[in-house]
Amino acid sequence: MSDSLFKRKGALKVAMVVGEASGDVLGAHLMDALQARHGDIEFAGIGGPRMEARGFHSVVPQEKLAVRGYAEVLRCLPELLRIRRDLRERLKAAKPDVFIGVDAPDFNLALEAALKKSGIATVHYVSPSVWAWRLERIYKIGRAVNRVLCLFPMEPALYDKAGVKADFVGHPLASEIPMVPDQLAMREQLGLPRQAPVFTLMPGSRKSELEFMAPLYIEAARILLRDYPDATFLVPLATRATMDLFDRLLTRHKAWDLPLRKLFGHAQMAMIASDVVLVTSGTATLEVALTKRPMVISYKLSWLTYQLVKRKIKLPYVGLPNILCGRFVVPELLQKEATAEKLAAEVKRLYVDQDARVEMVQAFTDLHQSLLADTASLAASAVLQEAGCRTA
Known part of the structure; x- marks a missing residue:
């Protein structure tokens, strides 16, 4: 230095x-x-x-x-x-x-x-x-x-x-993100099909998060692909280090055959273009909410860290959209509940349940207004x- x-x-x-x-x-x-x-x-x-x-x-x-x-x-x-x-x-x-x-x-x-x-x-x-x-x-x-x-x-x-x-x-994102993002225009910009399912996987911005979450998300994508063989999975990654780690995890889990499209940055674009986002708890969950996309929040910590943290949490939820809305708007699957099967099931539910999607988007719109x-x-x-x- x-x-x-x-x-x-x-x-x-x-x-x-x-x-x-x-x-x-x-x-x-x-x-x-x-x-x-x-x-x-x-x-x-x-x-x-x-x-x-x-x-x-x-x-x-x-x-x-x-x-x-x-x-x-x-x-x-x-x-x-x-x-x-x-x-x-x-x-x-x-x-x-x-x-x-x-x-x-x-x-x-x-x-x-x-x-x-x-x-x-x-x-x-x-x-x-x-x-x-x-x-x-x-x-x-x-x-x-x-x-x-x-x-x-x-x-x-x-x-x-x-x-x-x-x-x-x-919150700066509240001014940056349009109140009604244009999903079809974003799909066209990214060269994605207008009608086929698009799911975005956001395993985290830190390498330690990727180690825990990416294998789960990869396996959840496998499960979703059985029901939606024409689906595309977008994976925005924030840094070269996390992109390299994600590649190693794809190799470790023999997942190069999956229709995953990695993006270097461009997380907002991926969110807007998607039907449902699977996201690791953190600041990214608020960004997903502001893009008005249905989401499933997940998180896993080491056993020791979880034991230390859980005693100090005062609220029944951990995801920022739920905390700010004061209720469970978004499903959260944490620790033992965070399995590939359950994650895939929740993503599928939000993809097919129009009423749940509309309710979630309205809550996100109200939240967006409060942060401007x-x-x-x-x-x-x-x-x-x-x-x-x-x-x-």
Whole structure:
């Protein structure tokens, strides 16, 4: 790593750390909005490919932070701690005008606390899911950051009660995705048949998720193919590393004969074109909801991680669409329930049950309306205020 994080004298120095693919999207949108409001900005820290394409200087690959679950994190913990320690010292020396931790609270909050203590303004972009589990984290968050930017409308009130500055900025995907996506136009763009079944498989953006979920989804596709021999299965993958891993899993499970069409990125296109999406629980589930596509949510963790997590979950559901709607809109098949046979059966049910599809799409439309705001602009204003800029 080079000695200096920031090169240009006089530029506004904005440091950011992004933990995974969804944060890379948020970070890229925020960079655009900040540059539109304040022309001379330099960005550095840890970012993904979208951010790097906009000139972000990432000191290590963003994928290094994309590790899920307690058991899995333990294996990578020494390297993660080293990365955070080295970055903390470099940031304290560089003294950026503001630091933005984009999601990744397990990595970012401790980093933010150290930077705030050293006099650097800190913003956490995307509130951790305090409304779902471990509400007491709000006080730790308040000690670590000057401001929290919230994507969901019910979150700021929770922070207000704890005396923490927080703003609802909306969800960027709500503005990006049309209220009524054009499925037929997207199929034409992707060269897909207008009438034949199209199912999208989204096993996850992290390599550890693919190891758990992709074999299940591959086998579910086999089962669905028996009933729908003319079906196409789209598999959008976020990075070259996850695409290579998925190829290895196809070889391991002797599945190259399946009509799978891999896409490098283009997840939204795949969602819009599909009849039903089979998706691993996470941010992608909200994206599917905003594209108004019926979906089945699934997730599997290692036994140890699941035992630790399940005691802390306050809500009866884990999928974001269900949490935000406050009810089971989307079927969830988790842990032992996540079998290829059950996944295929739920996908088939949603494909044939028109009433269930209509009900789900209406719930997703209502959800979409509730999340609309000029997210990047609102977030940029808050960040510039914390950085002490008059242009905010």
